[in-house]
Amino acid sequence: SQALKSLGEYTKANEMLEKFNQSKGDDSRAQKYEAKKNYLEIIEENSGRYSVENAGAINSKYSDYGSAFYGEELVFASARDTGGVFSRKHKWTNQSFTNLYQSKVGGDGNLQEADKFSKSTNSKFHESTPVFTKDGKTMYFTRNNYVDGKKGRSGEKVMLLKILKATLVDDKWGNVVELPFNSNEYSVAHPALSPDDKTLYFASDMPGTLGASDLYKVSIDGDSYGEPENLGAVFNTEARETFPFISDENELYFASDGQLGLGGLDIFVSKMEEDGTFKEVHNVGAPVNGKDDDFAFLIDTQTKFGFFTSNREGGQGYDDIYKFKENIPLPYKCEQTLAIAVVDQETGAVIPNAQITLMDENMQTIEQVFADENGKYTFEKDKIECDKDYTVRVTGINGYSSNEKPVHTAEKTGETFVEIPLEKNRKQITTGTDLAETLQIKNILFDLDKSYIRKDAAAQLALLVEVMNDHPKMKVDVRSHTDSRQTHEYNERLSDRRAKSTINWLIKQGISKDRLTGRGYGETQLINQCADGVECTEEEHQKNRRSEFIVLEM
Structure with a gap:
């Protein structure tokens, strides 16, 4: 086979490898050929x-x-x-x-x-x-x-x-x-x-x-x-x-x-x-x-x-x-770069100079940078790996809300591109505002019977931290809710643990504890029909396992 390869006769060389494989199947060269013909x-x-x-x-x-x-x-x-x-x-x-x-x-x-x-x-x-x-x-x-x-x-x-x-x-x-x-x-x-x-x-x-x-x-x-x-x-x-x-x-x-x-x-x-x-x-x-x-x-x-x-x-x-x-x-x-473009959600116009945060799969910050005058920034290969999960967050600027996107880089050398659209703030934040709704922060979701902060929940809570840092006098009431499964007493205790878990997470991120209050409401404020005895899907039940963030003071 090697002699035939030296002549460029690869078809005949492989025929010899087939015969070699049949007679010397325990030889590693035969095994390698069998595995990758x-x-x-x-x-x-x-x-x-x-x-x-x-x-x-x-x-x-x-x-x-x-x-x-x-x-x-x-x-x-x-x-x-x-x-x-x-x-x-x-x-x-x-x-x-x-x-x-x-x-x-x-x-x-x-x-x-x-x-x-x-x-x-x-x-x-x-x-x-x-x-x-x-x-x-x-x-x-x-x-x-x-x-x-x-x-x-x-x-x-x-x-x-x-x-x-x-x-x-x-x-x-x-x-x-x-x-x-x-x-x-x-x-x-x-x-x-x-x-x-x-x-x-x-x-x-x-x-x-x-x-x-x-x-x-x-x-x-x-x-x-x-x-x-x-x-x-x-x-x-x-x-x-x-x-x-x-x-x-x-x-x-x-x-x-x-x-x-x-x-x-x-x-x-x-x-x-x-x-x-x-x-x-x-x-x-x-x-x-x-x-x-x-x-x-x-x-x-x-x-x-x-x-x-x-x-x-x-x-x-x-x-x-x-x-x-x-x-x-x-x-x-494999070498990957990650190109970011920040644009207006409605018009597609570029938004320059917005702050961009790159986070790893555990939501740990890798680098914070600013978009250029064309609303763009590229994270080079020393910061990016192939076939890996990242999250890119763009902090609101000039009247725009913050936004973030999960990104999975490609498996081959090249550039992964992601566009981050920002929406203009149309609602004034005042006393009584639900920040989750106003700032389009998704409800903080919890797994069934759990009160620990999920990774996706941590990403959303990080947006709330930014808002509270931008408004240093703001006070927020954290209201936690469960679905209807389990007893009323159990759900009340569970929701209270979730509220406290959320508050403690925010305090660890630097928010003063005197700016936060909260309690659990159990299953008393369901947002859909999934009450006791009503058959619902897991997704429907999960919508009730949520936290709300109500502004008490500005």
Whole structure:
């Protein structure tokens, strides 16, 4: 199947996956295919989000790959032969052993001509895939098993890979040491650091590995390291998972030829959940991925520029570094803005400078702002999440009543728009006014047999708080009512608890208790026919479970 994908023969490749699934149904690759037989459609949907071009001058006719940001520099591995009296060749590739090089990165992601990175870290064997701590003083990198001038070999006489650590002292890299979980008997390679530098991710075929190579992580505490932990079946398959990179937004990118892809190594990503787990991986799609090997993904989350490595056709060498720009985020990286327009309810004319309050699903204020001269304001993506409930309240201005609307943002990247119409006040607030009616505040509703303030009730009571703050001498009588179910005595006690609960809530919001009175009226003032013995719907009964707010003084 993989060989057919490398030729772009995806229909035939899937036929092979079907046969593989029938004979190896317990293989995770077969299971992934069975669960998502439409994986090509999903990859197609994810595609077209990046613009890609060859990174140009830094590439040679040999292998160039595995880059990392180091300040304004891009550090990468290259097998280019820079000359010398004696040049060692790797028997498998007939290329020079890779060393680390650096190139300055421009603001647009363009690279300058490359130079060797550090003589003290480059040896006569392979060095590759560096990563640097945030302070730029510590580097982890991959090297053949060659430490302190000594070669190490496995029981099968093979020089495997190790992760080494170097420290910057007086502007020179030194103190090169290997990490304690290295071994002569298995490879540990391709380090990546979490945003806080406290977790090291890497690839290895150490005991416990599910496939040819798995992704692992290990905790870092100063110079101490925890026990390596396999990242599990979310990432790892019976094939190769390698070249991890974790962004400042806790997105773990990696390369795999076991996950469902387009051929060879594809680049995948998974977003870390709030509890630190990873639940699902996503193929980043074309043109980053193709039918050849694509790996070593790296992105600057601020500029959206980044680099990856590929051996695709049209390159300058065996492996080339490619530059990309993320133009549209992947679906899981949903970014929403919330656009508000405040208008006159009757005419549709804009109402400028009104105060807008954004609240979360628990009616907690996120931000208070003012509409511009066109009656508009947009809450940017740092305040808004996708697929989430909000409430937007607009405070009355220039003779308009307040109003609010519930908003549910979309599941995909884009803008959610909501128009908030305000109605002009036509009634004068005087002694005896029912604020619920005059200000179009919905009745404060209670659940059956309950006296606690519901979320929707809290939202309405918040409007009453605004009105009373605007009229500091106003005194209000809170009158609570029940439906006819239960006994008269029970309903009287229940309604009294509701009145007191409402008053206490208002006091907690800053309204002085000497401005509030109230009592419960039980079922003595029903507003419909639902008296004792009359069959009514729940909605009809709920209309009687209400509070009223009567102005006593102005």
